[in-house]
Amino acid sequence: MKQRLLTPGPSPVPEETLLELAKPVFYHRSAQFRQILGEVLEDLKYVYCTRNTIAPLTASGTGGMEAAVANCLAPGSKAIVAVAGKFGERWRSIAKTFGVEVVSVTVPYGQAVQPEQIEQALRQHPDAAAVCATLSETSTGIRHDIRAFGDIVSRTNALYMVDGISGLGVAECRVDDWHIDICVTGSQKALMLPPGLAFVSISDKAWQRIDQNAPTRVFYFDLRKYRDNLKNNDTPFTPAHTLVKALRVSLKMLRAEGIENVWARHARMAAACRAGVQALGLELFAAQPIDGLTVVNTPEGVDGVALVSKLEKQYGIRIAGGQDPLKGKIFRIAHMGYIDQFDVLAALSALEMVLMEMGYSLEPGTSVAAAQKVLAEQVRKG
Amino acid sequence: MKQRLLTPGPSPVPEETLLELAKPVFYHRSAQFRQILGEVLEDLKYVYCTRNTIAPLTASGTGGMEAAVANCLAPGSKAIVAVAGKFGERWRSIAKTFGVEVVSVTVPYGQAVQPEQIEQALRQHPDAAAVCATLSETSTGIRHDIRAFGDIVSRTNALYMVDGISGLGVAECRVDDWHIDICVTGSQKALMLPPGLAFVSISDKAWQRIDQNAPTRVFYFDLRKYRDNLKNNDTPFTPAHTLVKALRVSLKMLRAEGIENVWARHARMAAACRAGVQALGLELFAAQPIDGLTVVNTPEGVDGVALVSKLEKQYGIRIAGGQDPLKGKIFRIAHMGYIDQFDVLAALSALEMVLMEMGYSLEPGTSVAAAQKVLAEQVRKG
Numbered sequence: 001m002k003q004r005l006l007t008p009g010p011s012p013v014p015e016e017t018l019l020e021l022a023k024p025v026f027y028h029r030s031a032q033f034r035q036i037l038g039e040v041l042e043d044l045k046y047v048y049c050t051r052n053t054i055a056p057l058t059a060s061g062t063g064g065m066e067a068a069v070a071n072c073l074a075p076g077s078k079a080i081v082a083v084a085g086k087f088g089e090r091w092r093s094i095a096k097t098f099g100v101e102v103v104s105v106t107v108p109y110g111q112a113v114q115p116e117q118i119e120q121a122l123r124q125h126p127d128a129a130a131v132c133a134t135l136s137e138t139s140t141g142i143r144h145d146i147r148a149f150g151d152i153v154s155r156t157n158a159l160y161m162v163d164g165i166s167g168l169g170v171a172e173c174r175v176d177d178w179h180i181d182i183c184v185t186g187s188q189k190a191l192m193l194p195p196g197l198a199f200v201s202i203s204d205k206a207w208q209r210i211d212q213n214a215p216t217r218v219f220y221f222d223l224r225k226y227r228d229n230l231k232n233n234d235t236p237f238t239p240a241h242t243l244v245k246a247l248r249v250s251l252k253m254l255r256a257e258g259i260e261n262v263w264a265r266h267a268r269m270a271a272a273c274r275a276g277v278q279a280l281g282l283e284l285f286a287a288q289p290i291d292g293l294t295v296v297n298t299p300e301g302v303d304g305v306a307l308v309s310k311l312e313k314q315y316g317i318r319i320a321g322g323q324d325p326l327k328g329k330i331f332r333i334a335h336m337g338y339i340d341q342f343d344v345l346a347a348l349s350a351l352e353m354v355l356m357e358m359g360y361s362l363e364p365g366t367s368v369a370a371a372q373k374v375l376a377e378q379v380r381k382g
Numbered sequence: 383m384k385q386r387l388l389t390p391g392p393s394p395v396p397e398e399t400l401l402e403l404a405k406p407v408f409y410h411r412s413a414q415f416r417q418i419l420g421e422v423l424e425d426l427k428y429v430y431c432t433r434n435t436i437a438p439l440t441a442s443g444t445g446g447m448e449a450a451v452a453n454c455l456a457p458g459s460k461a462i463v464a465v466a467g468k469f470g471e472r473w474r475s476i477a478k479t480f481g482v483e484v485v486s487v488t489v490p491y492g493q494a495v496q497p498e499q500i501e502q503a504l505r506q507h508p509d510a511a512a513v514c515a516t517l518s519e520t521s522t523g524i525r526h527d528i529r530a531f532g533d534i535v536s537r538t539n540a541l542y543m544v545d546g547i548s549g550l551g552v553a554e555c556r557v558d559d560w561h562i563d564i565c566v567t568g569s570q571k572a573l574m575l576p577p578g579l580a581f582v583s584i585s586d587k588a589w590q591r592i593d594q595n596a597p598t599r600v601f602y603f604d605l606r607k608y609r610d611n612l613k614n615n616d617t618p619f620t621p622a623h624t625l626v627k628a629l630r631v632s633l634k635m636l637r638a639e640g641i642e643n644v645w646a647r648h649a650r651m652a653a654a655c656r657a658g659v660q661a662l663g664l665e666l667f668a669a670q671p672i673d674g675l676t677v678v679n680t681p682e683g684v685d686g687v688a689l690v691s692k693l694e695k696q697y698g699i700r701i702a703g704g705q706d707p708l709k710g711k712i713f714r715i716a717h718m719g720y721i722d723q724f725d726v727l728a729a730l731s732a733l734e735m736v737l738m739e740m741g742y743s744l745e746p747g748t749s750v751a752a753a754q755k756v757l758a759e760q761v762r763k764g
Contacts, residue, residue, distance in 0.1 A: 007409045009620065021624075022404035025576055027389045027700050058578055060440050060619040063602045097601040188620060194407055196440055196578045217599060219479045220445045237442040238391065238570065240622065242403075270737035303424030318409050 001316040006347050008138045008293045008320060009166055010188040010195055011337040014253060021062035026239040027197040034233040036245050041233070043251035047191070048183060050175035050201050054298075055226035057198045058240045061165035061186030064198030067221035068095050068161050068182045075099030075217075077129040080121045080158070082113040082149070086139035086323060087163055091132040098217065101209060103128065109140045109326060110295075115148035122156055130159040130285040131230045137168030139323055141295030141332060143171060147178045154179035157208055165189060165198075169254065170266045170292035170336050181206040187243060190262075190292065192337045196240045202227075239281035243254065266291040268378065269335035269344050272371040276348040277333075279370035280355065280362050285330045292336035297329065302358050304328035310350060310357070315350035341375050383698040388729050390520045390702060391548055392570040392577055393719040396635060399574060402628040410623040416615040418627050423615070424488070425633035429550065429573070429641060430565060432583050437608035439580040440622045440700035443547035443568030446580030448476050449603035450543050450564045453592045457481030457599075459511040462503045464495040464531070468521035468705060469545055470652035473514040480599065485510065491522045491708060492677075494670040497530035504538055511591075512541040518549030520546075521705055523668035523677030523714060536561035541588055547571060547580075551636065552648045552674035552718050563588040569625060572644075572674065574632035574712045578622045584609075632688060648673040650760065651717035651726050654753040657731040662737065662744050667712045672676045674718035679711065684740050686710035692739070697732035705711045723757050 005012045026027040026032055037056065044054050057063055069091075073079060076099060081091045082107040094104050103125050113133070121311045122128060135146050146162055153160040154236045161182040164173055168183065169190030175183050181203040188195035202210070202223060210223060224234040254262055270291035274284060277296050285295040298304035304321060305328045311317040333351075335344050348367040355362060387394045399674045408414055419438065426436050439445055451473075455461060458481060463474045465488040483505050487499045495515070504510060513535045517528050523746050528544055535542040543564040546555055550565065551572030557565050563585040570577035584592070584605060592605060600640075607618040636644055652673035656666060659678050667677040680686035686703060693699040704712040717726050730749040737744060 003406065003408075005409060010407050010410060010623065013407050018404045018406070022400045024385065024400070025387060025392050025395050025570075026385075027387060027702075028392060028577075029702075030700075058440070058442050059445070059602065060621070062619045063441070066602045094601045097598060097604075186620070188407075194622065194624040195410075195620045196625060216479060219476045220441065220448045220603075231489060237444045238568070238577045239442070240576065240625075241392065242576040243578060243622075318412075320409075320411075 004318065004333045004343050004346055006317065006319050006339055006343060008189070008332060008334040008336065009186065011192070011339060013097050013192055013194060014250060014338050015247045017249045020249050021242060025242060028238060030037060036248055037128055037235070038233040039051045040244055040248050040251060042151045043248070043255055044199060046255055048175045048201050049177065049259070052175065052201045053109065053227060053230065054202050055200045055202065055230070056235060056239060056244065057200065057221065058196065058237070059198045061184060061198050062090065063221065064184035064186070065090060065163060067200055067218070067223055068184055069094045069098050069100065070218040070221055070322055071213070071215045071223045072159055072161065072182060072206055073098060073100045073129055074213050076101065078103060078125060078127055079130040079132055080105060080118065080125060080128045082118065082133040082144060084111060084113055084134065084140060084142055084144070085109055085137040087134045087137055091134070091163060095132070110142065110285050110287055112142040112144055115145055116154060118149050119152050122152065123157065126156070128158045130161050132161045134163045136170060136172055136290040136292050138166045138293065139326070141293050142150060142288050143167070143290035146173060146180070148166070149164055150178035150180055159209060165289060166336070169262060171290055172263050175201055187247060190254070190337045191247065193243060193247050197247065200207060240303045266336060268370060268375065269341050270294060270355055272341060272374040273333055273335055273344050273348070275374045276367035276371035279366045280352070293332050293334040295330050295332045299360055302355065302360055304331055307331060307358065310354045311350050314354065317350040319347065345371060385698045386700065386725050386728055388701050388716045388721055388725060390432050390571070390591050390714060390716040390718065391568065393574070393716060393721060395574055395576060396632060396720050399628045399631045402631050403624060407624060410620060415452055415623055418630055422626055422630050422633060425570040425630070425637055426581060427463045428634065428637055430557045430583050431555070431559065431641070434557065434583045434585050435609060435612065436611070437582045437584065437605055438617060438621060438626065439582065440578065440619070441580045441601065442577060443566060443580050444472065445603065446566035446568070446582045447472060447545060449562060449582055449600070449605055451476045451480050451482065451568055452600040452603055453595070453597045453605045454564060454588055455480060455482045455511055456542065456595050458483065460485060460507060460509055461512040461514055462487060462500065462507060462510045464515040464526060466495055466516065466522060466524055466526070467491055467519040468495060469516045469519055473516070473545060475631065477514070481520060492524065492667050492669055492689040497527055497534060501534050502717060504534065504540065508538070510540045512543050514543045516545045517555055518552060518672040518674050520548045520675065521708070523672060524670050525549070525672035525676050528555060528562070531558035532562060541591060548674055548718070551644060554645050557583055569629060573629065573632055573718045574635070575629050579629065588704055645735065648718060650757065651723050652676060654723060654756040655715055655717055655730070657727050657756045658749035658753035661748045662734070675714050675716040677712050677714045680713060681742055684737065684742055686713055689740065692736045693732050695743060696736065699729050699732040701729065
């Protein structure tokens with residue numbers, strides 16, 4: 001059976017990029033690799049909309065978040081953390097591990113922290129050394145208003161640190177214009193690569209803080225080592241260099257498409273998917289949804305875990321269920337990276353069939369027709 | 383021009399393993415991945431000669447070394463470090479970063495620390511919490527007597543922590559029989575995979591220390607998180623799971639060959655390479671060489687940097703030069719992993735031609751004939 005991967009990371013990888021990974025291994029301390037890394041970092045700056053340094057780490061995205069905290073925040077300093085789900089909680093856990101006092105701005109799962117809440121927290125804690133936020137809270141499907149947060153934080157001395165792991169390259173995120181001092185992303189989402197690389201952009205304001213701290217608590221994630229080596233387009237430790245070389249292929253695709261078009265493509269897929277599930281009478285879980293995935297409440301009387309399993313076993317459609325307290329209560333259909341509009345249609349088609357089988361009442365075609373109407377709008381318009 | 387990679391990491395990857403990397407990406411929170419990770423860890427235990435837990439980290443080998451230090455050694459504790467080159471120095475730097483007092487047992491580059499030196503250091507520092515050593519000091523090409531060190535350390539309370547990054551799967555290393563509490567390796571050497579994964583084996587003695595320490599200074603490298611997740615053959619953070627899947631292919635090859643045969647193969651290549659360069663009147667740099675690479679003194683009157691460059695540009699033979707203070711003074715021919723005996727012959731052939739061109743006096747065929755005599759011994763014997 002043909003398999004379709006619609007999980008919010010790892011997401012599918014273009015065939016041309018996969019083929020790059022099958023090429024012979026080369027030496028990383030070479031002019032060849034320095035050339036490749038230089039190109040990749042330039043193209044990443046385009047995706048990030050930044051002129052800041054980008055450090056390439058061989059690690060999961062969480063390693064990038066740890067690098068941000070360990071380098072920028074001294075023990076005993078204070079961080080305001082926007083917590084709307086599992087990944088906001090991760091900022092909090094990492095900060096606590098590194099001895100940072102955390103002020104949590106928490107909302108219930110499914111909601112997004114609002115700019116006024118950040119403003120208020122900063123007013124109450126003018127000594128905050130950082131504000132940490134999540135662009136795409138993949139556990140619940142919400143999007144934070146990263147731009148509005150940035151306007152607020154930029155008027156203070158706090159660093160603005162954003163987890164863009166599953167959001168960068170999905171939704172508009174302009175690191176420089178939006179005053180983002182640290183932006184972390186991972187390779188296995190919108191960048192269309194397997195997991196293994198994390199990237200961290202670092203503003204001048206962040207570098208000043210890092211140089212003041214002179215962090216002595218990290219070795220592998222010491223960003224100053226990366227800065228030194230990047231002068232020669234090199235890395236301090238052996239990088240996952242075949243992934244870097246393959247990333248060049250995926251980034252060229254994003255660059256050829258144009259980043260605004262990439263964002264628009266994700267917005268269109270998201271609108272189609274939302275229209276499709278809502279046409280079935282299903283409800284969205286996320287109050288303020290991100291365009292990389294659609295999170296849906298499991299309807300009453302339907303077993304959410306079985307639904308996800310049936311989609312895979314019977315139709316080859318792999319979506320994600322809810323995690324931890326949300327297990328069975330929601331399901332998550334990703335549409336990011338190399339997932340396209342027709343994959344979304346396939347997911348809706350299979351969803352209709354599985355829901356019918358599970359006794360949920362619906363008229364076949366309802367969701368795919370609703371999604372198709374959204375997709376077809378681009379034809380009428382253009 | 384046909385390219386041959388004879389660098390001591392990254393080393394070449396078998397074609398079948400490369401093809402595995404070109405397969406479609408799958409979901410890592412799945413029965414499929416748990417099955418793969420379980421198999422890979424079993425096969426790794428075979429290569430490690432251990433029943434200990436092996437934690438799979440998405441990182442360079444240095445990340446594995448950091449995990450070992452940060453989890454096992456409390457700040458203010460003391461570690462004896464065998465320093466014979468750049469990678470012994472790395473143990474030292476990481477330990478210092480984590481507030482560990484370091485007792486260095488240092489020998490000049492090209493020499494190996496002797497067991498008596500470790501014994502003496504332990505006598506002088508009975509409070510040492512660990513002894514850190516390097517199986518293959520790739521910067522100089524020496525091998526430490528890891529077995530003898532282990533016999534000594536096992537009679538004390540100190541943990542025995544071994545960097546096996548470029549040595550495991552090259553030379554005999556029996557983690558359980560040799561009392562190795564922590565053994566770190568990387569994917570891009572004898573395991574025949576691109577870089578991106580590090581592995582850390584952890585003995586019961588080491589786990590006791592970790593649980594006592596309850597390390598609070600690491601998040602991404604917190605080995606307890608790995609232990610918890612490994613109960614279900616899972617990882618705490620998104621792993622470089624396509625690399626794990628490809629590693630299965632390479633490990634099956636090692637297992638089919640048999641680990642003793644793998645070690646013998648490396649020993650034969652090493653003997654052939656050494657015989658070849660010595661037949662040209664060249665001198666080995668390493669007093670007690672490891673079988674994964676041959677390190678040669680650049681002869682007088684020859685520019686060592688140019689030699690390495692000419693081998694690559696004129697003959698497609700990529701070897702490594704010396705690093706830092708050894709730059710130009712030595713060159714390093716690797717024979718580990720998916721480099722075979724005929725690649726070694728090719729390197730010697732090209733070396734002869736480049737040396738002749740650079741004015742070094744030799745009789746063509748001397749080195750390849752000497753190497754061939756060693757290789758042919760297996761025929762007479764068998």
